Amino acid sequence: MALLEVSDLHVEFAVQGGSVQAVRGASFSVNEGETLAIVGESGCGKTVSVQSVMGLIQTPPGRITRGTAKLRGQDILGGVAAGGREIRGTDIAMIFQDPMSSLNPTMTVGAQIAEPLIVHRGYSHRQAMRRAQELLEMTLIPDAASRINEYPFEFSGGMLQRSMIAMAIACEPSVLIADEPTTALDVTIQSQILDLMVDLQRTNNMAIVLITHDLGVVARMANDVAVMYAGEVVERGTVDDIFYRSAHPYTLGLKSAMPTNRQGAVQKLTPIEGAPPDLFDPPPGCGYYTRCPYAMEVCEATPPIVFDVDRAHQSRCWLHHKDCLQQVTQIYRP
Amino acid sequence: MANSRTNKHAYVRYAVIRLIQGAITVWLIATATFFAMHNVPGDPLMDEKAVSPEIRKNLQAKYGLDRPLLEQYGIYLSNMIRGDFGISYAQENRSVNDIIREHFPVSAILGVLSIVFAALGGILFGALTAINRNRLPDIVIMFLVIMGISVPSFVFAALGQMTLVNVNAFLGVSILPVAGWGSVSHMIMPSLILGLGTMAFLTRLMRSSMLEIDNADYLRTAISKGLPPTRIFLRHQLRNAILPVITVLGPSIAAITTGGFVVELVFAIPGLGRYFVQAVQQSDYTVIMGTTVFYGAFLVFMVIVVDLLYGLVDPRVRLD
Numbered sequence: 001m002a003l004l005e006v007s008d009l010h011v012e013f014a015v016q017g018g019s020v021q022a023v024r025g026a027s028f029s030v031n032e033g034e035t036l037a038i039v040g041e042s043g044c045g046k047t048v049s050v051q052s053v054m055g056l057i058q059t060p061p062g063r064i065t066r067g068t069a070k071l072r073g074q075d076i077l078g079g080v081a082a083g084g085r086e087i088r089g090t091d092i093a094m095i096f097q098d099p100m101s102s103l104n105p106t107m108t109v110g111a112q113i114a115e116p117l118i119v120h121r122g123y124s125h126r127q128a129m130r131r132a133q134e135l136l137e138m139t140l141i142p143d144a145a146s147r148i149n150e151y152p153f154e155f156s157g158g159m160l161q162r163s164m165i166a167m168a169i170a171c172e173p174s175v176l177i178a179d180e181p182t183t184a185l186d187v188t189i190q191s192q193i194l195d196l197m198v199d200l201q202r203t204n205n206m207a208i209v210l211i212t213h214d215l216g217v218v219a220r221m222a223n224d225v226a227v228m229y230a231g232e233v234v235e236r237g238t239v240d241d242i243f244y245r246s247a248h249p250y251t252l253g254l255k256s257a258m259p260t261n262r263q264g265a266v267q268k269l270t271p272i273e274g275a276p277p278d279l280f281d282p283p284p285g286c287g288y289y290t291r292c293p294y295a296m297e298v299c300e301a302t303p304p305i306v307f308d309v310d311r312a313h314q315s316r317c318w319l320h321h322k323d324c325l326q327q328v329t330q331i332y333r334p
Numbered sequence: 335m336a337n338s339r340t341n342k343h344a345y346v347r348y349a350v351i352r353l354i355q356g357a358i359t360v361w362l363i364a365t366a367t368f369f370a371m372h373n374v375p376g377d378p379l380m381d382e383k384a385v386s387p388e389i390r391k392n393l394q395a396k397y398g399l400d401r402p403l404l405e406q407y408g409i410y411l412s413n414m415i416r417g418d419f420g421i422s423y424a425q426e427n428r429s430v431n432d433i434i435r436e437h438f439p440v441s442a443i444l445g446v447l448s449i450v451f452a453a454l455g456g457i458l459f460g461a462l463t464a465i466n467r468n469r470l471p472d473i474v475i476m477f478l479v480i481m482g483i484s485v486p487s488f489v490f491a492a493l494g495q496m497t498l499v500n501v502n503a504f505l506g507v508s509i510l511p512v513a514g515w516g517s518v519s520h521m522i523m524p525s526l527i528l529g530l531g532t533m534a535f536l537t538r539l540m541r542s543s544m545l546e547i548d549n550a551d552y553l554r555t556a557i558s559k560g561l562p563p564t565r566i567f568l569r570h571q572l573r574n575a576i577l578p579v580i581t582v583l584g585p586s587i588a589a590i591t592t593g594g595f596v597v598e599l600v601f602a603i604p605g606l607g608r609y610f611v612q613a614v615q616q617s618d619y620t621v622i623m624g625t626t627v628f629y630g631a632f633l634v635f636m637v638i639v640v641d642l643l644y645g646l647v648d649p650r651v652r653l654d
C-alpha cells in the first residue's frame with residue numbers, strides 16, 4: 001500500500017456564470033522514502049490538486065466535489081484526519097513556488113521555523129529556537145546561530161527556500177510536498193535545493209511529491225511520475241515507464257518539447273501546438289483532442305477511460321483500447 | 335544581506351536622520367508662524383488700554399515691537415532655542431511657558447486617551463468587519479464608520495454631552511460628569527468623542543488592510559504548518575495588517591490635537607487648546623506663537639516616534 005494515495009480528485013471553482021473544473025480526476029500516490037513527480041503544462045491543475053489535499057484551497061470559491069486522499073489508509077483530505085487531528089506540519093508538510101513571499105515578513109526566520117515545534121511538539125520557545133538553529137544548519141545555511149534572528153528580507157531567495165525546507169521538516173513529516181520549489185530561483189541555486197531535498201529524504205526516509213514542469217528535474221529526482229493535463233492525470237508510471245515506455249500522446253508531446261543535453265544530439269525542440277482547453281467549459285471528449293496528432297473520431301465526444309498499460313503503468317487514452325486499430329509506434333503497448 | 339548588528343546600526347542612523355529632519359521642520363514652522371503673525375492686521379496693543387500714543391510707544395518699546403522685523407525674528411529664534419516663549423500680552427506677568435506647562439498635560443492626557451481608544455477600536459472593528467465581510471456586523475459597522483468620518487467632532491461633542499445630561503437626569507444619579515476635569519470619570523466621554531472620527535478612519539483602513547493580505551502567501555504557509563486559527567490570526571495576519579494603521583497614527587495625532595480645541599471648549603476642559611482659541615481672539619501674539627510652535631514641535635516629534643515605532647514592527651523599513 002502506498003504511503004499517500006490520492007484517488008479520483010475533483011475540484012472546481014465557482015466563478016461568474018458557472019465554475020472552472022480545475023481538477024477533473026487526479027489519482028496519484030507516493031511510497032515511503034520515494035519521490036513522485038507531478039508534471040504538466042502550467043494551468044493543468046497540479047497546484048490545485050496538492051493544495052486540496054492540504055486544505056489550502058479557499059472554500060468558497062473552491063470546492064472538492066469528489067475524491068479521497070489517504071495517508072497510511074487513513075482519510076486526510078483537507079489536511080485533517082478523523083477526529084480532527086491535524087496532519088499538516090506533522091505528517092505532511094509543504095513548500096511553495098515563491099519563497100520570497102511565503103514567509104511572514106514581520107517574524108524572524110527562526111521563530112517561523114520554531115512554530116511547528118511549539119504547536120505540535122509542545123517545545124518551549126527556547127528549545128524550539130535551539131532546534132530551529134540545528135534545522136538551519138541541516139539545510140546548510142551558514143551562520144545559523146545569528147541567522148535565526150534575522151527577518152526574511154535579509155535572506156536571498158535560495159536561503160529562503162532552504163528556510164522553508166527547514167520549517168517543513170521540523171516535525172519530521174513522512175511526506176513533503178514541494179510545488180515547483182526551484183522555479184523562482186537561479187539555475188545554480190536550483191540544483192543545490194534539489195540536492196538538499198534528496199539528502200534530507202535519505203536521512204528522514206521522507207516521501208516527496210515534487211511538482212515541476214521540467215522533465216530534467218523529473219529524470220533526476222523521481223521514482224514515479226504522474227503526468228497531468230487539463231485537470232486530469234493522463235499517465236502514471238515509474239520514471240522509466242514515462243521516459244522510455246511513454247503511453248500517452250501528451251507525454252510524447254512533453255518529451256519532444258524538452259531540451260536534451262545529450263552529447264552530439266541536435267537540439268530539436270517541438271513545442272506542442274495549440275493551447276490546453278478552457279476548463280470553464282471543458283470539452284466533452286478527450287481534453288487533448290484538439291492538439292493530439294493521433295486523435296480519432298471516438299476521442300471528440302467520449303472521454304477516454306484509464307487503461308492499465310502495464311502493472312502500475314496507466315494511460316488515459318483510447319489508443320490503448322483493445323479494438324483500436326491505429327498503431328502508433330512511439331506509443332508503448334506491451 | 336546584513337546581520338543584526340548592522341541592522342541596529344542602521345536603525346539608529348535612521349532615527350538620527352529623522353530627528354534632524356524634524357528639527358528643520360520645527361524651524362520652518364516657527365519662521366512661518368513669526369512672519370504670519372507680523373502680517374495679520376491688528377495688534378495686541380490696539381484695544382482700549384493703549385489709548386494715548388505715548389503709552390502705545392512705551393508698550394511697543396517694552397515688547398520690542400519698534401525694532402526692525404529681522405531683529406525681532408532673531409531675538410524670537412534665540413529665545414525659542416533656549417525654550418523661552420516670552421510673556422503673554424493679555425495676561426500680564428504670565429509667561430507662555432507657564433501656560434503651556436500648566437495646561438498642556440491636560441490636553442495630552444485627553445489626546446493620549448483618545449488615540450489609544452481610536453487605535454484599539456479601529457484595529458478591533460476593522461478586524462471584525464474583515465472577518466465578517468459582507469455579513470451583518472460588517473454592514474452595520476461600516477455604516478457607522480461613514481457617519482464617524484463625515485460628522486464633525488463638535489456635533490458628536492454636543493450629542494455626547496446631551497446624552498449624558500439626559501441619561502443622568504433619567505437615572506437620577508450621575509454616571510459620568512457632563513463637563514469639567516479632574517477625575518478619570520471626567521476623561522471618559524470627551525476622549526471617546528475626540529477619538530471617534532479617527533477610530534472610524536482607522537477601522538476602514540484596518541479592514542482594507544486585512545482583506546488585502548487575506549490571500550498572502552505567508553498565510554497559506556501558516557495554514558500548511560497546521561497552526562491553530564487563532565495563532566494564524568494573531569501572529570501572521572493581524573501583525574501584518576496593523577502596519578498601515580501604524581503609519582497613519584502620526585497624522586491621526588494631528589487630527590486629534592486639532593479636534594481637541596473644540597472638545598475642550600464644549601466640555602469645559604482646562605486644556606491648552608482652550609487657551610489657544612482664547613489667545614487668537616485676543617490677538618495675544620506671544621501665546622499664539624508659543625503654542626503654535628509648541629504644538630508644531632509636538633506633532634513633528636510624535637510623527638517621528640510613530641515612524642520609529644513602525645521600524646520596530648516592520649523590520650524592513652530600518653534599512654531604508
Ligand SMILES: Nc1ncnc2c1ncn2[C@@H]1O[C@H](COP(=O)(O)OP(=O)(O)O)[C@@H](O)[C@H]1O
Nearest residue numbers: 013020022041042043044045046047048049279
Ligand atoms: N481561485 C481560483 N478561481 C478560479 N480558477 C482557479 C482558481 N485557482 C485555480 N484556478 C484554475 O485552476 C486551474 C489549475 O490551476 P493550477 O492548479 O494552479 O495549475 P498548475 O499548478 O498546474 O499550473 C487553472 O485553470 C486555474 O485558472
Ligand code: SF4
Nearest residue numbers: 286289292299317318
Ligand atoms: S484519447 Fe484520442 S485524442 Fe486523447 S490522447 Fe488518446 S488518441 Fe489523443
Ligand SMILES: [Mg+2]
Nearest residue numbers: 046047048179
Ligand atoms: Mg502551479
